[in-house]
Amino acid sequence: MSPSVPLQExxxxxxxxxxxxxxxxxxxRECAAIRAQFRQSDNGGRSHNLAKLLYVHMLGYPAxxxxxxxxxxxxxPRYSEKRVGYLGAMMLLDEKQDASLLITxxxxxxxxxxxxxxxxxxxxxxxxxxSAEMCRDLAxxxxxxxxxxxxxxKKKAALCAxxxxxxxxxxxxxxxxAARSLLAEKNHGVLHGAVVLITELCERNQETLERFRKTxxxxxxxxxGLVISGYSPExxxxxISDPFLQVRILRLLRILGRNNEGASDAMNDxxxxxxxxxxxxxxxxxxxxxxxxxxxxxIKSESGxxxxxxxxxxxxxxNNDRNIRYIAMISLQKIVGTDHNAVQRHRGTIVDCLKDxxxxxxxxxxxxxxxxxxxxxxxxxxKELLLFxxxxxxxxxxxxxxxxxxxxxxxxxSQRWHIDTILHVLTTAGGDVRDETVPNLIQLITNASExxxxxxHKLYRALLTDISQQSLVQVACWCxxxxxxxxxxxxCQETEPVQVTEDDVLDALETVLQSHMSSPAxxxxxxxxxxxxxxxxxxNVDRIRSIVSIYGSCIDVELQQRAVEYNxxxxxxxxxxxxxxxxxxxxNVHTVSISFERFVLKMQSSVFCSGSNRQVSPLVFLPQVCxxxxxxxxxxxxxxxxxxxxxxxxxxxxxxxxxTGGxxxxxxxxLEPAPPFFCSELSYLIFSAAPxxxxxxxxxxxxxxxxxxxxxxxxxxTLTASNSTDSDISSFTLQAAVPKVCLIKHAIxxxxxxxxxxxx
Amino acid sequence: xxxxxxxxxxHGKPRLSxxxxxxxxxxxxxxxxxxxxxxxxxxxxVCNFLEGGMLIGGSDYKLIYRHYATLYFVxxxxxxxxxxxxxxxxxxxxxxxTLDKCFENVCELDLIFHVDKVxxxxxxxxxxxxxxxxxxxxxxxxxxxxxxxxxxEAGIAGAPARAVSAVKxxxxxxxxRNINIGDISIKVPNLPSFK
Numbered sequence: 001m002s003p004s005v006p007l008q009e010x011x012x013x014x015x016x017x018x019x020x021x022x023x024x025x026x027x028x029r030e031c032a033a034i035r036a037q038f039r040q041s042d043n044g045g046r047s048h049n050l051a052k053l054l055y056v057h058m059l060g061y062p063a064x065x066x067x068x069x070x071x072x073x074x075x076x077p078r079y080s081e082k083r084v085g086y087l088g089a090m091m092l093l094d095e096k097q098d099a100s101l102l103i104t105x106x107x108x109x110x111x112x113x114x115x116x117x118x119x120x121x122x123x124x125x126x127x128x129x130x131s132a133e134m135c136r137d138l139a140x141x142x143x144x145x146x147x148x149x150x151x152x153x154k155k156k157a158a159l160c161a162x163x164x165x166x167x168x169x170x171x172x173x174x175x176x177x178a179a180r181s182l183l184a185e186k187n188h189g190v191l192h193g194a195v196v197l198i199t200e201l202c203e204r205n206q207e208t209l210e211r212f213r214k215t216x217x218x219x220x221x222x223x224x225g226l227v228i229s230g231y232s233p234e235x236x237x238x239x240i241s242d243p244f245l246q247v248r249i250l251r252l253l254r255i256l257g258r259n260n261e262g263a264s265d266a267m268n269d270x271x272x273x274x275x276x277x278x279x280x281x282x283x284x285x286x287x288x289x290x291x292x293x294x295x296x297x298x299i300k301s302e303s304g305x306x307x308x309x310x311x312x313x314x315x316x317x318x319n320n321d322r323n324i325r326y327i328a329m330i331s332l333q334k335i336v337g338t339d340h341n342a343v344q345r346h347r348g349t350i351v352d353c354l355k356d357x358x359x360x361x362x363x364x365x366x367x368x369x370x371x372x373x374x375x376x377x378x379x380x381x382x383k384e385l386l387l388f389x390x391x392x393x394x395x396x397x398x399x400x401x402x403x404x405x406x407x408x409x410x411x412x413x414s415q416r417w418h419i420d421t422i423l424h425v426l427t428t429a430g431g432d433v434r435d436e437t438v439p440n441l442i443q444l445i446t447n448a449s450e451x452x453x454x455x456x457h458k459l460y461r462a463l464l465t466d467i468s469q470q471s472l473v474q475v476a477c478w479c480x481x482x483x484x485x486x487x488x489x490x491x492c493q494e495t496e497p498v499q500v501t502e503d504d505v506l507d508a509l510e511t512v513l514q515s516h517m518s519s520p521a522x523x524x525x526x527x528x529x530x531x532x533x534x535x536x537x538x539x540n541v542d543r544i545r546s547i548v549s550i551y552g553s554c555i556d557v558e559l560q561q562r563a564v565e566y567n568x569x570x571x572x573x574x575x576x577x578x579x580x581x582x583x584x585x586x587x588n589v590h591t592v593s594i595s596f597e598r599f600v601l602k603m604q605s606s607v608f609c610s611g612s613n614r615q616v617s618p619l620v621f622l623p624q625v626c627x628x629x630x631x632x633x634x635x636x637x638x639x640x641x642x643x644x645x646x647x648x649x650x651x652x653x654x655x656x657x658x659x660t661g662g663x664x665x666x667x668x669x670x671l672e673p674a675p676p677f678f679c680s681e682l683s684y685l686i687f688s689a690a691p692x693x694x695x696x697x698x699x700x701x702x703x704x705x706x707x708x709x710x711x712x713x714x715x716x717x718t719l720t721a722s723n724s725t726d727s728d729i730s731s732f733t734l735q736a737a738v739p740k741v742c743l744i745k746h747a748i749x750x751x752x753x754x755x756x757x758x759x760x
Numbered sequence: 761x762x763x764x765x766x767x768x769x770x771h772g773k774p775r776l777s778x779x780x781x782x783x784x785x786x787x788x789x790x791x792x793x794x795x796x797x798x799x800x801x802x803x804x805x806v807c808n809f810l811e812g813g814m815l816i817g818g819s820d821y822k823l824i825y826r827h828y829a830t831l832y833f834v835x836x837x838x839x840x841x842x843x844x845x846x847x848x849x850x851x852x853x854x855x856x857x858t859l860d861k862c863f864e865n866v867c868e869l870d871l872i873f874h875v876d877k878v879x880x881x882x883x884x885x886x887x888x889x890x891x892x893x894x895x896x897x898x899x900x901x902x903x904x905x906x907x908x909x910x911x912x913e914a915g916i917a918g919a920p921a922r923a924v925s926a927v928k929x930x931x932x933x934x935x936x937r938n939i940n941i942g943d944i945s946i947k948v949p950n951l952p953s954f955k
Contacts, residue, residue, distance in 0.1 A: 008873050015872070051876050058777050058875065060789040080910045087879055094782035117906050127888030128780060152902065156887060163888045189893050196890055244849075244894045247842050287844035322807035327843060358806035 007051045014059075027061055038069045046073060047084040054088055067092050067099045074106045082110070082118060086125045095131030104134050111141045119145070120156050127160040135164040139171050146178040151187040158182065158193025162200045172201050176208060183218050188242055191222065195248045202255050213256050216263045220270050223249050227274055243284045250274075250291040257299030264300040271296050275308055283323070286316070290327055297335050310335075310342040317349045322358055329353065329364035336371045347372050351381070354388045362388075363396060370403040378411040382421060390428045397432040401425055405437065415448040416494070419455055423472070427462060430469025438474050445479060454494035456483040461498065463508055468517050474525045477512060480505060481529030485536040502537040506530065510547060520556050527551060527559060531566045545570050700724045761889040762846075763821060763836040764791065765882065767871065770830050772796035775871045776878055780889035799825050799832050808847055826850050830868050849891060858885070858896050862903060880906065 017023040034049045057063035073085025093100045110122035145157040165172045182194035202209040226241045257263040274292045279285040296309040316328030336343045353365035373381045389400050412418035459476040512526040534544045551563035696703040704720045767776040810823040824846045825834040833850050863870040884899045
């Protein structure tokens with residue numbers, strides 16, 4: 001290829017390349033030739049070379065070696081070379097390159113060039129890629145051009161000024177007087193530029209905005225001229241005179257009239273006129289109308305005008321053209337906060353748009369529908385939204401699911417409805433919900449105690465149909481574990497009860513455990529549920545035992561650890577199994593239910609080491625959450641003394657609260673301290689009232705613990721001890737220990753028991 | 761503010777790319793690819809607005825596009841621009857029609873081979889990301905004047921080049937392949953093409 005093949009030849013050559021590889025080859029040869037040419041630096045075809053380079057750049061190949069050439073070309077006296085040079089500067093240079101500083105001087109000279117086209121090139125480039133320093137240097141020049149030049153240059157200078165103001169905010173002051181005087185121009189291009197400049201100045205600076213409020217009458221005058229004047233061929237677009245300028249002016253009026261009575265009053269007539277006179281059959285007319293409506297709604301307009309505006313938007317919503325509908329929904333979104341009732345009137349149409357084929361329209365409709373949900377219409381809206389969820393495009397699913405959850409939480413008419421809704425969402429879009437949905441739902445179910453039976457039946461059915469939605473499966477497993485007895489009982493008032501046998505339930509759980517679709521977390525839930533069921537069912541305990549022991553050699557470390565602990569519970573502490581699991585049941589923890597349970601079981605399995613026991617003392621821990629340990633079953637246990645406490649007492653307790661979380665476990669003697677995360681999680685556990693538990697009964701002594709939540713951070717635990725033997729009990733000591741995060745306050749016990757004497 | 765103006769064909773090949781904010785070359789190509797991907801999935805009768813891709817900026821940006829024959833015209837704008845206004849800019853009486861006037865029934869090939877001219881026309885319409893002039897006649901007048909200036913600069917040295925291009929663009933009439941006069945059939949030899 002000869003070195004000076006002009007641009008079109010090169011393009012032809014590139015296009016004739018049949019494969020990507022060939023194309024790359026052609027381009028590499030061309031670039032090499034261009035580079036050589038640049039180095040030569042003296043030939044007539046320089047502009048052609050740079051043009052070729054820019055084409056290659058557009059296709060995506062590296063072209064940075066052309067930067068210096070751009071600088072040189074800009075400095076050349078020839079117009080054609082300048083033109084390509086400036087184009088190259090806009091495409092290849094930016095403020096981060098050093099080369100951009102070099103062109104500042106050229107731009108400065110060109111701004112005062114005699115030829116207006118050279119001036120315009122310089123203005124264009126400055127507006128495109130001018131850095132802050134360049135802007136500061138050249139701002140006075142631009143100001144001069146704003147005042148004294150022909151209209152062609154003035155309009156370009158105005159937009160250049162906008163760019164400068166965006167880059168260097170302080171220079172806004174410099175341009176304010178010039179901008180003001182530009183409003184008197186007749187040329188539409190200049191007016192347009194002036195309005196854009198004033199808009200930018202007002203948006204940046206509140207003071208400038210105040211000053212420009214005085215121009216409102218002028219702007220109104222200009223608009224009137226545009227709207228009323230007859231046909232003007234040069235500005236006409238489909239019957240409307242210069243719609244672009246009209247839209248710009250309306251936008252500026254919006255900014256000026258916001259929160260200001262005086263300015264808003266001045267505009268009212270004009271806006272009414274525009275709103276009624278504009279022809280809305282073409283897109284241009286709609287553009288102007290739309291802008292008018294937005295302006296009316298954002299300034300302090302009179303109520304008649306507002307009604308007119310919302311009606312126009314309503315008309316837009318029914319328009320056949322999808323673009324118009326889209327636009328209407330955007331503007332309704334903007335005003336749904338302030339004019340909620342007005343938008344509610346169009347709820348039906350908006351909900352219909354949810355079924356539109358167009359994804360953009362659907363998205364807008366979803367946003368707007370979620371904003372329109374209120375206490376009165378929540379049932380019907382939710383029905384529509386759930387229908388939408390089942391057929392919505394995948395990118396909108398997550399947003400729809402979380403929106404539905406929020407709305408349900410705020411406006412749920414009943415708990416049962418709420419649970420139903422969440423279940424429905426989980427069934428349709430379970431994969432797209434956020435992680436905290438599962439604990440939230442568990443919390444919700446636990447709180448709705450009268451619906452336990454209903455919930456567990458529903459969830460069991462859902463589990464049978466489909467085990468692929470992880471969140472749903474997790475909640476279902478938890479529920480079956482907790483309320484399995486309700487399920488097995490086979491009676492339910494709210495819904496058709498399912499007649500299940502224990503085997504069926506275990507089958508279901510086992511399917512979840514074995515399925516390849518279940519995530520490790522889900523498996524964990526299933527295993528724990530199986531374990532919990534061991535106390536609620538009577539016949540198949542062995543089956544549970546075998547399931548649990550299988551997982552003792554599972555690859556997943558979590559599951560394995562869990563299974564081993566449960567196994568230990570079966571083997572060594574079978575007599576305590578019931579109690580442990582019952583305890584776990586009575587606590588309503590949500591965020592860390594899994595690790596908490598493990599914690600409990602770990603504690604349980606380590607605490608009851610063998611040994612003889614003389615002293616039976618209730619061990620009361622008062623973390624904020626629950627009564628963890630309990631010497632149920634009256635077993636003979638020893639609690640070995642901890643070295644840490646310094647052997648102050650044969651017991652393990654201290655009466656004050658200065659044990660750290662780690663010591664909590666040490667208290668139980670000989671335990672390996674639990675990994676730190678257990679203890680930190682304890683402090684996150686939120687307590688809700690635990691039922692009264694009878695913690696000890698033996699030899700006529702019965703102890704009951706009940707807890708009451710006094711305040712957010714305080715909890716009262718009452719220990720009631722009763723003695724039903726004939727003899728007295730003496731030396732009854734109550735000692736309590738808590739982790740460091742809690743404080744204990746002892747209250748003076750009131751005892752009404754005749755037969756005992758206490759020492760508390 | 762207009763962030764970018766892209767023209768690409770039905771296969772995603774860029775025909776014009778103008779960015780009003782700086783990105784490095786890789787990012788620019790990625791933007792073009794992603795925009796093409798988003799736009800080409802759209803049906804024919806859906807609306808012309810797309811909430812933008814992840815790349816070209818946050819949720820404030822929209823893509824406004826129109827599909828003409830083999831080309832997609834895409835404007836990426838932020839919320840300060842009137843969406844319907846930009847649509848008009850592309851469609852009615854401004855961009856496409858101006859190109860039409862300048863190139864006489866513009867087609868994709870014109871855009872391919874005269875990229876620099878298209879840039880010049882665009883520079884008269886949109887400057888620094890803002891709409892500069894919307895009056896079609898005004899734009900065309902200015903573009904013509906600038907082109908004239910460029911041609912006059914090339915001066916006498918450019919005359920041979922101009923002569924060659926004039927001849928190349930001349931359309932020689934089609935030569936008949938066979939001339940049939942009664943029984944005589946003369947096969948006309950294939951003249952080499954004049955290029």
